[in-house]
Amino acid sequence: MKNGFKLDWLVLPMIGVVAVLVLWMITSSTISKELPSPGKTWESSKPYLQQPFEKRGEMDQGILRFTWYSLVLVAKGYAIALILGTPLGFMLGLSKVFTKAFDPIIQVLRPVSPLAWLPLGMVLFAGAKSGVSEMAALFTIAVCSMWPTVLNTAVGVRAVPQDFLNVAKVLKLSRTKTLFKVLIPATMPYMFTGFRLSLGIAWLVIVAAEMLTGRPGIGGFLWQEYNALVYEHIILCILTIGIVGFILDRLMSVVEKRFKVA
């Protein structure tokens, strides 16, 4: 029993990792000579991993330092997404008229790629004296990651059981009290599912945003190293982005679960 358990979470994932490493090794030594081998990648990444917070230059910093920059930018854009998306979701969930008016445009804007939004963001904030690229990046993150929050909140509001609304009616709760005592708590589980999905998208978008604006961060570093032909670091960045994204998702699902129970 205990052995089977270990097999599940330790041995089988290890087999997966080894399989991918072998495939990578074979690819780099046969069909794609430009692709650095796992060994070379490790050698070249060492300084970035061993001194993760080192700052040697604007675009030559430890990997966690870059990650930190990216996380800060994501946090800001994500906060904007939640602050705008949650009320928007509530309005969609509460008002049929509002839904009819805005749902079509939301469905059209939702699939637009961050690569398309970013130039628009640049244009939008072109008049600003400084920080144009940061504002454009934030705009892109917010506008792309907002939709899961908006849509899940709306679904959650529509799914509030009639029983709870009846309680609100019988107690004659005011509109504000109904919102804070009944609607928001009842929608919480849906909202947090939206929040988790939004965070995933925000983290996806950061790379594109940094690449196009050249800001220091994990995505900016990736793009710079591609241009500098240091391909090992592209792989280092990809792995870091993946791991950070995974951790963020786990953290959010812990939070999400807490609200599911309540």
Place this chain on the structure above:
Amino acid sequence: MPFLQLKGVNKGFGSGSGRMEILRDINLQMEKGEFVAIVGYSGAGKTTLISMIAGLSRPDSGSVTLNDLEITEPGPDRGIVFQNYSLLPWLTVYENIYLAVDQVFPNWAPAKKQQHTETYIAMVSLTPARDKRPSELSGGMRQRVSVARALSMNPQILLLDEPLGALDALTRATLQEEINRIWQQDKKTVILITNDVDEGILLADRIIPLSAGPSATLGPSIMVDIPRPRDRRAINHDPRYKEIRREVIDYLLGAGGRPKTAVTRKLMLPDIEPEDLSVPRNVLSPRRSPIRRSEIKKETVELGS
């Protein structure tokens, strides 16, 4: 002038071809302090009826008046205990009740509201569970919170929609005693919806059967003239109890019963003739298999209630 009056109330749902008439020509008069039980089939429209008295929905035609005033919306003068408790799961027992108290008595000092809340928690013996959330309570405890919430609003009339329907028999009996005790205490006007005739007889002054739907209507009132306090063990042997019980059940199975529906279905009679084992199993001699094939017949079955 009756305290609560329903006159010619009709109610249906849907429109066009999807229209369903649920309640037809409902007439009911209740005096202050009376305890009336309405007994009926599930799906007949009991919840629909009580929702109209609560003011959560309006009749299609006819009138519902309390103290001669038309009921148009919910109000704290009518305390309702919903069929499925309807406690807010994110609030504790105390908070669920306090929310109601705070709404109904906004001008009281906080200390008085708190004390009032505690009183009603104690009334249903839930003081040890005051800080628990509904998910941590048993069905019977949840129902008691729901009753305490309704009573804490000090309503003129208490509407109980199958309050004990989801509980096991023992918890049910305990809570029946509790409802009885509370009613004896402050003689509120009560409407109890139930599907249990015995429960109605034990608690009510008057039982009214609701006929089976669609287009359900109230049957004749049957007075429960058994002196109180009624003892659930002794009552079983009371001849009057048996009489009332029979009257209600006769109405529900007879005049107010379900319309009989007939269903025609196909039956397949199996091969009943045994194989002839003396014949050797052989491709050339198919006589071993039954002589009579499966037979298909039609049958019409009348469904009772």
